[in-house]
Amino acid sequence: MKLEDKKRVLREMVLARRFEERCYQAYIERKIGGFLHLYPGQEACCFGVMEAARPGHDYVITGYRDHVHAIKCGSDPKEVMAELYGKETGSSKGRGGSMHIFDVKHRFMGGYALVGGPFPLAAGIGKGIQLKGGDEISICFLGDAANNQGTFHETLNMAALYKLPCLFICENNQYGIGTAIDRSTAVVDQFKRVSSYGIESAQCDGQDIDVVYEHARKAVDYVRSGKGPFFLELMTYRYRGHSMSDSRAYRSREEEELWKQRDPIFIVRDRLIDAKVLTMDEYHAMEKEIDAYIENEVIKFAEESPEPDVKDLEKYVFA
Amino acid sequence: MAEIMYWEGIQRAHDEEMARDPLVICMGEDIGVAGGTYKATKGLYEKYGPLRVIDTPISENGFSGLAIGASFIGVRPIVEIMSVNFAWLAMDQMFNSAAKVRYMSGGQLTAPVVFRSPGGTAHQLGAQHSARMEKVFMGIAGLRVVTPSNPKQAYGLLKSAIRSDDPVFINEHELMYNMKGEVPDEEYFHPLEGSEITRSGTDVTLFGYNITVHWCLKAAEILAKQYDISAEVVDLYSLAPLDRAGIKKSVSKTHRAVIAEEDEAPVGVGSEVIAIINEECFFELDAAPVRVHSALVPQPYNHKLEMAAIPDHEDVVNAVLKLFGKA
Structure with missing residues (x-):
């Protein structure tokens, strides 16, 4: 990745991190309801892969930890925040909520709340691309725990059988809700599980965006060239609990600290400082500027937007 | 054609x-x-x-x-x-x-x-x-x-x-x-919503869908020939949404209703149609609507048991006769 791209991506990653932290605060203030699954710690996964792909052109689908993926595809953070606030101006007009961000014009095909549910949908999007003859690829971001659903195996089989242009990204954050992977999954290396379907796969560090980017570039090229699906496993960690109702009793604070030593944002930041294209002062100034943007534009927009009209309750059920 | x-x-x-x-x-x-x-x-x-x-x-x-x-x-x-x-x-x-x-x-x-x-x-x-x-x-x-x-x-x-x-x-x-x-030989698009009057009648409405429309038609034939009861048969080809207007119109004319379903009760087309009748035209009724349905059992293999589990046109006839105090 070029230095200027890395500098741009650092800014995007900081925005994603501060956006999510601000969601946390809004949730505590009860401005955001329902379930809220936050992304801090895993940023290099989404940004590394999408830098290698074509955001807004390639189709992206994911689970319920979906705010950042939508924003990276091109969604306006204001609309995503308004969705979390349940407002009519939200990306899904306040009908979806945190777990169901959609932005079809940017080819963000949605957040889905059944673990493993997006797998076959991603394959179907791949099938549609195959029929229509475009050069897009279908990218499915899911966590490690989704791989214990039947949809994982049913989808991998079909994706390989029909040679679909699908890139499966496994963000292995090592916990399925509150159960550690080695307590739920017989084979903890997820990339090994796909080999039985004859699908190309790789595993790499998910904290270092340079590593993610290099692996993702090869994977994207492979899929786009028509060779069939690819499965990339990224080893990562979510700093917060599974959702806001999670006290993280299943893991130690020491383990969390260890992962924070390899923070994906700090890795990029320090590398840019070492390369002398960024100073720590510039970084802090950028953080402040982003916080101001989130407060003065994103939150303001969400706060001031109208709620959906109750008379429109049944709108959008049928076409 | x-x-x-x-x-x-x-x-x-x-x-x-x-x-x-x-x-x-x-x-x-x-x-x-x-x-x-x-x-x-x-x-x-x-x-x-x-x-x-x-x-x-x-x-x-x-x-x-x-x-x-x-x-x-x-x-x-x-x-x-x-x-x-x-x-x-x-x-x-x-x-x-x-x-x-x-x-x-x-x-x-x-x-x-x-x-x-x-x-x-x-x-x-x-x-x-x-x-x-x-x-x-x-x-x-x-x-x-x-x-x-x-x-x-x-x-x-x-x-x-x-x-x-x-x-x-x-x-x-x-x-x-x-x-x-x-x-039809030419291209034909059937509406996805609504219902069809398959046989017109005046004394009772038999609501059916899919295979049960044929039970209802057979029952209507028997009711006309043997009991002088004129049954209207309404084909509910759309189950979601159900045709509220069509259900209301027919029951308002015949004042009696039997719903035939192969599905087992409780819960089903019959209960939904009866709910609609209650909501739309309760005061038009001369008798409480009745549903004909399968027994609540996993479908048995044995042929006699299997036949006993599911209804047929005779059950529809009997349900109508009960409505008219003839059984």
Whole structure:
């Protein structure tokens, strides 16, 4: 990745991190309801892969930890925040909520709340691309725990059988809700599980965006060239609990600290400082500027937007 | 107007729509090279090839989800689920993805996918191959449910379902694929909503759908000949939404109602129709509406037990006679 791209991506990653932290605060203030699954710690996964792909052109689908993926595809953070606030101006007009961000014009095909549910949908999007003859690829971001659903195996089989242009990204954050992977999954290396379907796969560090980017570039090229699906496993960690109702009793604070030593944002930041294209002062100034943007534009927009009209309750059920 | 079989109507709808639009595809178990368990996709594999006539692995939830995903970007898939009993496995994708995506995306995405599947008791297929499931599908927001009772509907409802921007579940019946009936020679689109008066009458309305329309017609014949009771038969080809206006209109005329369903009670078409009658025209009633339905048992294998579990036209006749104090 070029230095200027890395500098741009650092800014995007900081925005994603501060956006999510601000969601946390809004949730505590009860401005955001329902379930809220936050992304801090895993940023290099989404940004590394999408830098290698074509955001807004390639189709992206994911689970319920979906705010950042939508924003990276091109969604306006204001609309995503308004969705979390349940407002009519939200990306899904306040009908979806945190777990169901959609932005079809940017080819963000949605957040889905059944673990493993997006797998076959991603394959179907791949099938549609195959029929229509475009050069897009279908990218499915899911966590490690989704791989214990039947949809994982049913989808991998079909994706390989029909040679679909699908890139499966496994963000292995090592916990399925509150159960550690080695307590739920017989084979903890997820990339090994796909080999039985004859699908190309790789595993790499998910904290270092340079590593993610290099692996993702090869994977994207492979899929786009028509060779069939690819499965990339990224080893990562979510700093917060599974959702806001999670006290993280299943893991130690020491383990969390260890992962924070390899923070994906700090890795990029320090590398840019070492390369002398960024100073720590510039970084802090950028953080402040982003916080101001989130407060003065994103939150303001969400706060001031109208709620959906109750008379429109049944709108959008049928076409 | 040619007389063709129910399966031929379904096959013709596939063929016409696939010839018209290259993004109409079909998929399911054994539908391609094998030609389809009920011949509903006969000849299509040879004509349209493996990219559009897709033999799937036996992964009902997986291939249903694949069809839904493809429908998100403009493909119009027709999915055959070999038996409605197997559709239980696909309900996650049908309900959680297809039926809800339009709402939860604020109208951005729709899933214009058609699922077709036969249900019902055939010949001693046992508990796991004889279920009816219309009562489950008809209660899902965002999903249309239609159920053809004859070849014309089998053809015309599928044509309309393919063109619909909503997901549609078509409930067929194992015993009806070889039924013959007249189908227009020209292209025909059957409305997805509403009901049809199949036989006009004045004394009682017999509500049926799919195979039970034929029980009702047979019962009406017997009631007219042997008991001088004029029964109106209403075909509820749309189960979701049910035709409130049609139900009200007929019951307001006859003042009595019997609902025939092969599904077991409790919960079902019968209870929903009775609820609608109560809401729409309770004071028009001369007698409490009655439903005829299967016993609440897993379908038995033994033929005598099997026949005892499901109703037929005689049960409809007896239900009407009770309404008139004649039984």
